Amino acid sequence: MRNPKSAFPGMSLGTSQNLKFHWLLLLLWIAIGIALRFTHLASKSPWTDEFSTLVFSLGNSFRTVPLDTAIALDTLLQPLQTNSALGAREVVQSLLSETNHPPLYFVLAHWWMDLFPSDDGLVSLWVARSFPALLGAASIPAIFGLAILAFRSRLVGHIAAAMMAVSPYGIFLAQEARHYTLAILWVIASLCCLVIAVKNIQQQKPISIWIALIWVAINTLGIATHYFFALTLSAEAIVLIMWGIGQTGVKFILSPAHLHQEDKELGRRGDSESCMETVPASPRHRVPASSSASPRPLQTCTKAIFLKHWWRIYAVVAGTLTGGLIWLPLIQHGYDSKLTEWIKNSDRIGIEWIAPIFQAIAAWVTMLSLLPVEVSQLPIVIVSGLVMIVFFIWALPILVRGLKVRMQQAGNRIGIQVLGGFIVSAIAIFFIITYGVGIDLTRGARYNFVYFPAVIVLVGASLAVSWRQSILEKSAYTPRLRGKKAVALIWLMGLVSGLTVVCNLGYQKYYRPDLLVSLIQQQSQIPALIATTHKTHVQTGELMGIAWELKRKFGNNLAAIPQFMLAHQEYIGSNTATVMLQKTLSKMPRPLNLWLVNFHAPVELSAENCLADSQVKPSVDGYEYKLYRCLQLSDRLSDSQMMGIN
Secondary structure: OOOOOOOOOOOOOOOHHHHHHHHHHHHHHHHHHHHHHHOOOOOOOOOHHHHHHHHHHHOOOHHHOOOOOEEOHHHHOHHHEOOOOOOHHHHHHHHHHHOOOOOHHHHHHHHHHOOOOOEOOEOOHHHHHHHHHHHHHHHHHHHHHHHHHHHOOHHHHHHHHHHHHHOHHHHHHHOOOOOHHHHHHHHHHHHHHHHHHHHHHHOOOOOOHHHHHHHHHHHHHHHOOOOOHHHHHHHHHHHHHHHHHHHHHHHHHOOHHHHHHHHHHHHHHOOOOOOOOOOOOOHHHOOOOOOOOOOOOHHHHHHHHHOHHHHHHHHHHHHHHHHHHOOHHHHHHHOOOHHHHHHEOOOOOHHHHOHHHHHHHHHHHOOOOOOOOOOOOHHHHHHHHHHHHHHHHHHHHHHHHHHHHHHOOHHHHHHHHHHHHHHHHHHHHHHHHHHHHOEOHHHOHHHHHHOHHHHHHHHHHHHHHHHHOOOOOOOOOOOOOOHHHHHHHHHHHHHHHHHHHHOOOOOOOOOOHHHHHHHHHHOOOOOEEEEEEEOOHHHHHHHHHHHHHHHHHHOOOOOOOOEEEEEEOOOOOOOHHHHHHHHHHHOOOOOEEEEEEOOOOOOOOHHHOEEEOOOOOOOEOOEOEEEEEEOOOOOOOOHHHHOOOO
């Protein structure tokens, strides 16, 4: 067999020295990925979804937090306290009774956090985030393996690994105490099995029993990590169906002579029922419309899908369905709950109809590039946006051309077809669900983990073409910067983008309690009550973010540590939260600063002698707030007089 050329000049893939070089280079990408994922890991405030992970991974419950009454800061943070008496059983019980996620990641996170000491009795945010960060780093060698399997090229593997190491989207997911990096590993592993299966189908060979069993196990674990992994499986199923249709249908355009010749070949192999062809017939072999020769009957050709190399694929499907259906009752219960209302949007009007398209494009862009477009300085935002636009106008033709070249190479075509078809199928599923079902999956960029690894591999396959080719053909679409320099520039853009995420200049947290705490601290000379309306544990997490930041920044050094209140509200428009707030205020000492944060209920506080502070205050991401100043009922002051009270 021909010894393949080295991915890098002057090196043969077969030498031990070259193998050592490749391993060292892969270690370099892993080291870069680890450095980016662990830098400033705990510096960003946790947000409500992360609090869910922390509480449920500890085996605790949000239901222990009292509602409709003023509570102390430590009471609000009690579900974040570690308890060595709680185990995996309690994790599963609390998770399945209060949220809509499968338990695998939470159990693993529980065991991980048990390995480390607590932070003054509370769970360590750094420890909680370090687990997904490590899993994110593990995706670098995993993507290297998928790329080699799909394209039989270490160069493609190295470029894919390098891009994964610096991907701003990958770093964003890895720096959150969430389950998406584990799901990405399952996606990569499942895609490896898909590539193996399609290659075997092309060669009319069954996949091995071990591959089938491993594939079922991977798919089952993927569903047990995140229900949206089912979207990955659906896209894979579409790819397999298309391959099956393509192979069973191609025979009807072949000439009788071609069929007769293949029948003899199949007879020698003892497979006379097959009617599949791995290479489409050329036009000169097609049967003319007027030909009297009749093609093979449909009944005979459809037997192709019942050949033995398809049966194991069907067994994988059956095994996956068996492993996934166990969660069906929980999916029906969980995804019909208040926790997923934020992605339900069936009543679009006007420009809202095209919003999902722009949301999807924005998420795709951040897989490779993200400059500081979320900072408060408008000039930086404008410059960053313009640079990103220019970058993609320049880079997109390079990526497209690389894929076209790959498609012209017989040995690489199958990788492009499988992964490209998978990506297109996954995106189509996203938009069908978004527009057809009314559940806008594009609103959560993190859900793109479903097909993110395949995008990175195709980018690696495309850029490998530029790396090997020092001079591109001149054309209207060929950029001036060519070859290895273009690849290096694209990677450097990814590195700068990764640093943007690390420094919290891009993919900022949805909630910024650190900014709100600074405002509260300025008014800390008198007692304060921070109140919100409560529907689910999401609102509990919103207040936990404020309490966490107060404890982290000030400990017990605040002049007056605030109290908190979760006023339960069953439905929008209900006044139960308002009534409970009024009752609570009537029992609290005065003077008092009342902070209504994300309080979605009618506010009528004049009877409690609480007047709104009219001073203009800065907006804070994730928190709509209003400050009220409450005095003794006997002290009736005007708004202007209230402004002078601290």
